[in-house]
Amino acid sequence: MISYNTKDWFTFIVRFHRSDTVSKLWPLMLAIGAYSGAVGWLEVEYFQLTDSAYVKNITVMHGLLGFVISMLLVFRTNTAYDRWWEGRKMWGALVNNSRNLAIKVGAMLPEDKAFFRKMIPNYAQILHEHLSNAETAQQLFDGLDLEIDHHKHKPNQVAKVMFDKVNQLYQSGKITGDQLIVLNAELQSFTDICGACERIKNTPIPYSYSAFLKKFIFFYVMTLPFGYAFSLGYYVVPVVIFIFYVLASLELIAEEIEDPFGGDENDLPTAKIASNIRKHIEEILQ
Template identity: 35%
Template sequence: MIVTDKNKISWVWLLFHFRSSSFMVTWPRILTVTVTSMFVTYLELYYSIQEYTLTTTPFLLLGVIMGIFLAFRTNASYDRYWEGRKLWGALVNTSRSLTRQTCFMLNSVHDIMELQHLRQAFVKRVIAFVHALRCHLRNENCVEEIKKFLSPEDLSMVLQSIHRPLAILHQLGRDLAFARNRRWLNEFSYPFMDAQLNELSNILGSCERIKNTPIPFSYSVLIQRIVASYCLLLPFGLVETIGLLTPLVVLMISYAFFELDAIGNEIEDPFGLHPNDLPLTAISRNIEINLLELMNEHNRPEALKPKDDILL
């Protein structure tokens, strides 16, 4: 995610800021269309090849249709982006609630040391789940992230599993069952903590739904073809009307259409590593810091800070 101080940004800076923007992806397309329009303008003005020119009417009609398609595509992509952010916000809240319940609902007059060990192991397992979920969504290896929060035996079981976040979630359920069997967690409190585990499972499944169900490929292909055809043919409809200014107008129109298409492509998967994707690493680190603080752990990492205005 691009993080900037809006109070220190001028509109001039925004106009000429291209780093980490979708322009770095679309500029070859924009350049191709602009050069094509320059070539068409040259042929029309110096050779008067009028039989190959068009009127602006078909482009007006197609422009309206294409605007609707692009707006739908961008809105659909942003809905996925915002839903992903809400899910990770729910993950933050659920992790905190589960840790709070671990501190106050698990009680025992005897076995105080053993109970405290279970509390710490349980909370660290929640942290491991958060990191494993992030790596799962980004197709990364989570070994280095989770090994410091799990015992060697539990780590070995997780690494042998095909679905590592689900394996950790299963171990959390096992811990709750163990605490209930030892009478550290009474029958009235158990459903509340189990409901939090169900919420973690729902968050996991919802994130997987977003990641594994992209916008239909045929729709993306259609948008790409319509935008490319429109921008390439646009100079044939403008050259008789605006003459030498045709390349400039084509440049501005193609920039708008190609950028909207690129933005939709980039935020379609909000869990990636692009500059405009969700900062899952930073959110995971904040959860880790919060939970360790609730457990009075002094060895806590520092919160991640933006690097070159980008927070991953």
């Protein structure tokens, strides 16, 4: 995750980070600029169309569809941010539940602190690696023959080891039934968090919606020069480039944050969170 000062406007304006959408869109922006200039030259210079030409009225369509495309992009970005924020809440819950489990273990099982001092942070680290695996995002896709051994779900294995340990302590009489119920609730929350993160990871935005929005943006921008070349002349080139940059950037940002467990710079710092969990657990279970 990129660290920045939210109040430093000047840096945002003049600095282009490598994750900025300009670095990803500039080839398309150049191509669209050349296309817009060619359309403007053909209409104004070559065919010498006048202001009375019907093609000038195509701007009416852009005015009507502008509201539609803005609503679609608002829904797209809000949906993507909701997924990003839900992922952050899940990892925040993992931090809290790891601390709570460590505190309770430290009070109930002072002789077995070494085992849990190792295993509780291991769950967070293995969950990070599990969610970073590209194949985890494809487990629900049809027609893919993935070489995944589903019987070795690593986060489940770590949770199972911890529960086996707690159950052994109960059978040996080191903890009571009430204490078993308390510890079981904390351990169960780990699996619940893992399941919620997997739901975000392997359930992308429906293909039909994403494909339609991309096509909508493309055809909307491609028709802009036909109407605005009459009033803007060759200034239609930077105007169309800017409109494309704004619309396509919103779609790119949504694509990046809808999977908050990837390797993009704006994704959640799950590795850092897992490292913090290890540090906190080692402090509690000294």
